[in-house]
Amino acid sequence: MLLTNLELAFRAGAVAVLLVLTASLFSGFRSVLAGRLAIAFALGSAAHAASYSIGAPALVSAWHAPLIALSTGNVAVFWLFTRALFDDDFRLHWWHGAVWALVSAFSFVSCLWIAPSGNLRLAVVATNLISLGFIALAVMQTITSWSADLVERRRRLRVFIVVAAALYGGLNALLQVFVGGSGAGDIANTINAGVLALVVAAIACAMMRVDGADLFPAPAEPAPAIVPSQPVAAEDAADQKLIDALMRLMSDERIYRQEHITIGALAGRLKIPEYRLRRLINQRLGYRNFNVFLNNHRIEEAMAALADPAQAEVPVITIAMDAGFQSLGPFNRAFKAVAGVTPTEYRRLKTSVA
Template sequence: MTFATLELAFRAASVALLLVLAASLASDFRNVLAGRLAIALALGSAAHAASASIGAPTLVSAWHAPLIALSTGNVVVFWLFTRALFDDEFRLRRWHGLVWALVVAFSFASCLRIAAGGNVQFSIIATNLISLGFIALAVVQTMASWSADLVERRRRVRVFIVAAAALYGGLNALLQMLVVGQDAGDVVNLINAGALACVVAAISWAMMRVDGADLFPVSVEIAPAIVPNPPAAAEEAADQKLIDALMRLMADERIYRQENISIGVLAGRLKIPEYRLRRLINQRLGYRNFNVFLNNHRIEEAKAALADPAQAEVPVITIAMDAGFQSLGPFNRAFKAVTGVTPTEYRRLKVKAA
């Protein structure tokens, strides 16, 4: 069997697996933003598997150019996917679509105009620098957000998905720039196709290890009431002592008001390892996300302030900031997710009931 035949087999396997993955996600999670972006990412990756080659020829055919453009635009989808995967409050905006369209258009023009006009080196380097830029944004987003996920296995799978895709995409882009204008040979393209097939298979396998509903929550998590769990026969005394200490930090010191409060800081205050605090908040208090845990306490404080006649003239944004929110938008979304109404409506209802 020749190298070219093996490469084609790896490409076909990657495309087939990605299409099956996209179909499965469309069946179960097409109404979830992270799920829809995962579908788009799988389809864009299929375009990459079908079209990508190291040391591509100078002239690109008309049918090949759209696949390459979609493959390049997939780095924007990857960045958006990481944002939706780790941030339940993330929403797509029109400018996100505009950025994707501009990247796709530039890649398409590079294939048919810039490279064909003799500027092959500029075309390849510019396109791959764009790819590296969005991959870097995705990695930074993941590093900033992953610690808020309190479900250990799900967090590991999410990080693995991002890390595997970023590693392959980053190395592929660097290799494209290193061999620009050269023929990399069949062996390099075979290794590239094989590496992609392995990454796709590994990500698919990792996704099968967790409940899809956990990986792509159908709705934003509604925070449970802030009531410490009553002691149970099976509950360890040490855990209950830590939960009581945690609740005192929340109720008495209102530590949730601190700017950039993290689970690491909170674990430090309790003098316990971070992983143990994750387990306590997740398994004992019923939260899947650390930010939801914090926001629940912040919203309880805001609800009390909005219902207080003495604070009737205090602006909503002041109440939000005092409770620990950094801006009005996230506060309004989190407040409505918990209460079903906006802060202004909540205040009006309380005034009428008084």
């Protein structure tokens, strides 16, 4: 009885914190995609806290099945959340919603038909393997895009959120796979509920210590203009000297053309620590992402080439790759984000004016 009450207390605490976090996110960041996905993830996590147990029973009640389905579908939301969190240019498409719906529907069908028909082990293993797959995708997104983030406090906090959620979700999915349909007992479920409550409290506490504007990108704003930084009263002379050296690398050497150029390599050329270069590009030049900083310089070069009558017969893909892009798709998306039109439309407009 004590363990049951303790488990319920942990579950109720986790749900309460998640609902408060949802309300806070809705109030401040519902207009931002990453904020909306964070709201959805918090609500799905609340459903998980209310419904999850180690060692799933063969029979699930009709009211319990939707909560389990939402809890399972939340791994897809977690993946999308990490994508939006680490990529300010990420946009949702219809198939993202379809993926979430399929995962949730499979979990719902498993609860009401597959497991009760004598295939409990199959239902449990399949559902949790799906969860592990999405968690792996989220971790990969974190690893591959983390280095491009220029906002230091956001980098640290986002990694903490993703790692904490992925470790909890991954360990529970593995445990559920190995436990299967056996009863795990009150002790295991009480420990699980306690760990979940601690993870939720830690994430909420960490988010409260960071300015939300650092964590979530502001609604779409024009990209910073590519102009040499002008000295201001508060700017340190040494920083200004470094910015001038950086802009010379961009304009004179066109270092952005180099394949797989990293912020570490660029910091090495300037002979400064990587963290200092991050701060300079973020705080002095106004960029939140290193790839956007590079791409804006590449696009500036591409714009000049597309507007040049002497290069009217040069294919767009050639211009894109000469500027440092590796393929046409990313170039078209980045170009339109800056210019508002596709490269082909931009060339046609400039040609008609000429």
